[in-house]
Amino acid sequence: MEFKNLLFQAEAGIATLTFNRPKALNALNAELLGELAQALEAVAGDEDIRVLILTGAGDKSFVAGADITELAKCHALQAKLFATRGQHAIQKLQCLSIPVIAAVNGFALGGGSEIALACDFIYASENAKFGLPEITLGIIPGFGGTQRLPRLIGMNMAKEMIFTGKMLSAAEAKELGMVNKVVAPDALMTEVMATAKSIAQKGKVSLRAAKQVINAGMGVDLKTGCSMEVDAFALCMASPDAKEGTTAFLEKRKAVFKASLTED
Ligand code: CO8
Numbered sequence: 001m002e003f004k005n006l007l008f009q010a011e012a013g014i015a016t017l018t019f020n021r022p023k024a025l026n027a028l029n030a031e032l033l034g035e036l037a038q039a040l041e042a043v044a045g046d047e048d049i050r051v052l053i054l055t056g057a058g059d060k061s062f063v064a065g066a067d068i069t070e071l072a073k074c075h076a077l078q079a080k081l082f083a084t085r086g087q088h089a090i091q092k093l094q095c096l097s098i099p100v101i102a103a104v105n106g107f108a109l110g111g112g113s114e115i116a117l118a119c120d121f122i123y124a125s126e127n128a129k130f131g132l133p134e135i136t137l138g139i140i141p142g143f144g145g146t147q148r149l150p151r152l153i154g155m156n157m158a159k160e161m162i163f164t165g166k167m168l169s170a171a172e173a174k175e176l177g178m179v180n181k182v183v184a185p186d187a188l189m190t191e192v193m194a195t196a197k198s199i200a201q202k203g204k205v206s207l208r209a210a211k212q213v214i215n216a217g218m219g220v221d222l223k224t225g226c227s228m229e230v231d232a233f234a235l236c237m238a239s240p241d242a243k244e245g246t247t248a249f250l251e252k253r254k255a256v257f258k259a260s261l262t263e264d
Helices: 030-044 076-095 111-118 133-137 145-153 155-164 170-175 185-200 204-217 222-237 240-250
Strands: 006-011 014-019 051-056 061-063 100-104 107-109 121-125 129-131 181-183
Touching: 006 030, 014 030, 014 185, 030 076, 051 061, 051 111, 051 185, 061 100, 061 111, 076 111, 100 111, 100 185, 107 111, 111 129, 111 145, 121 170, 121 185, 129 170, 133 155, 145 155, 170 181, 181 185, 204 222, 204 240, 222 240
Parallel strands: 014 051, 051 100, 061 107, 100 121, 107 129, 121 181
Antiparallel strands: 006 014
């Protein structure tokens, strides 16, 4: 896939999408958001892709937010369209059935933090900075930050970040539970790739079921969530991967998960 503002690469079931506007610290313009939605559509339709990684080009920034040059020219209705387009792409990202890892290599500000928050988890380089600085521009987060951040780190910490617009270091973000792992900048992609490879070896059916149940369960009460888990568990048992996984254990060998999503 070829894009103007994104790089796409896929190998051995692991796809990497790189935000590629390094001169503007990979800020999100309307064109990039359209390309992101297109790329995610293509990833969703490719059964060979088992894990997606998002990262930023260059060593300074993941994504420094919405493109302020474009934002400054928007009137209210255009801003609504831009925010809707961004939320549409980010919703697509969150609902992708495969695991998505954000490899945050520098600034993840505004829309950049919001994209990372919609991924399944975040690994960050030691120089990463997270923040929702929209308040300093006289606006508020518009790509889901007021909703996803409090759900992840708690309402009061999220309010402080959003009301002050202050940036957090990678270590602070890890302490708050926003980031799973912090590593040296030159080790970031190696670490992310190692985790992606480990995930890619697992069964497609069970990975999808786990993600779907976790995501859906966050929006319902515990009893309903556990009941969804029972159904998804039963569905996994119907897949050849469950047979392979349990048989491999009993035969003391490594399981090789081959179930396709399209087979009978
Ligand atoms: N938009 C456009 N250009 C940007 C952006 C951005 N968000 N961030 C950086 N750039 C550009 C700079 O203008 C500069 O360009 P040039 O070289 O042509 O002057 C280049 O990138 C390098 O940036 P700096 O020289 O500023 O680099 P520094 O290392 O000094 O500073 C910072 C780095 C701290 C990241 C700084 O650039 C900065 O504060 N950027 C803005 C961060 C920000 O406020 N982000 C939030 C944007 S708003 C948002 O994301 C809302 C999302 C929801 C929108 C809803 C739609 C309506």
